[in-house]
Every structure is written in structure tokens, then in C-alpha cells.
Amino acid sequence: MPCKSRSRTCTSYDVDSGQLLITDPCFIEREWLHEPYQGDGIYRDTQTGATVRWGHDFVRFDEPLEPYGKSPNDLIEAGRLAQLPPSRRPKTLNYSYNGAYQATLSEGYGELVHDTGAPAAGSCSRRAGDGFYPVYGEKHDGRIMRVYVNVGAEPVPLSHSAVFS
Numbered sequence: 001m002p003c004k005s006r007s008r009t010c011t012s013y014d015v016d017s018g019q020l021l022i023t024d025p026c027f028i029e030r031e032w033l034h035e036p037y038q039g040d041g042i043y044r045d046t047q048t049g050a051t052v053r054w055g056h057d058f059v060r061f062d063e064p065l066e067p068y069g070k071s072p073n074d075l076i077e078a079g080r081l082a083q084l085p086p087s088r089r090p091k092t093l094n095y096s097y098n099g100a101y102q103a104t105l106s107e108g109y110g111e112l113v114h115d116t117g118a119p120a121a122g123s124c125s126r127r128a129g130d131g132f133y134p135v136y137g138e139k140h141d142g143r144i145m146r147v148y149v150n151v152g153a154e155p156v157p158l159s160h161s162a163v164f165s
Contacts, residue, residue, distance in 0.1 A: 019125050035099075041055060093123075
């Protein structure tokens with residue numbers, strides 16, 4: 001019997017930190033660690049050598065950064081700001097915002113673990129950061145078998161995303 005398969009946009013997801021976390025939501029309330037962020041987030045101006053730090057000089061990548069008058073996203077895309085390498089990546093990436101940030105800051109992706117050491121989530125980064133990005137679902141014989149996110153796409157307005165039927 002031939003398999004009936006189709007893919008289409010399910011929805012969009014809102015990115016405000018430039019990261020995506022894939023996890024089972026049943027773990028969030030009881031397993032998520034509320035540990036302090038321990039990242040460098042330092043960027044060097046490629047023309048002047050000045051440095052700017054996320055969380056100190058700016059907190060959003062999509063709002064103008066003084067004295068540039070452009071957003072950090074735009075400055076990074078244009079090559080004006082370059083992120084300095086992190087001081088070190090932790091050996092274990094905890095199931096926390098800090099763990100997700102450490103994963104995406106150092107290699108662009110990583111596996112977060114529960115305190116037992118079992119895998120809890122996957123985290124990845126979109127280089128340009130903020131926006132709405134499409135989430136696709138693929139059905140085979142009426143069942144969702146695969147879900148994927150196009151983090152390289154242009155952002156999609158949430159009002160244009162279709163509910164998967």
C-alpha cells in the first residue's frame with residue numbers, strides 16, 4: 001500500500017534570543033534549572049577595536065545599539081561586530097537557559113542534560129537571531145512523523161502561519 005505523505009507549514013516560532021530549544025514540555029516545570037547565565041557575549045567592533053557586551057551594552061539584538069544607530073543583528077550581519085570566542089565551554093550542559101546559551105555560543109548546538117545525566121533537550125542557534133521562523137510538519141498516512149524548523153529562512157509573520165490539518 002503506497003504511503004500518503006505531505007509537508008506543510010504548521011506554525012512559526014518566535015525567536016528573541018537567537019536560539020531554539022527542543023524538549024519534552026513535561027520536564028520544564030520539574031527539571032529546569034534556574035542557574036545564573038555564565039556567558040561572555042562579547043563582540044569586537046572590527047573597525048575600531050572597541051568591545052560591546054550583551055547584557056551590559058545591549059539586551060536585545062533587534063534594537064538600535066548606540067552609538068551605531070543599527071541593531072546588533074545588522075552590525076553582525078554586515079561584519080561590523082564579530083563575536084569573540086567564549087572563554088570555555090562547560091563539560092556538561094545543564095537543562096537551563098545557561099546550558100542552552102553555552103551550547104549555542106560555543107558550537108552553535110548542543111545537548112542539554114538532566115541532573116541525572118540523561119539527555120533532556122537539544123539546543124541550536126540562528127546566527128542572525130530574532131524573528132518568527134517556519135515550523136514544518138510531515139504526515140505519513142495521517143500521522144505526524146517529522147517536524148523541522150527552517151532557521152535559515154526569512155522570518156514569517158505569525159498571522160500567515162497555517163495550522164497543520
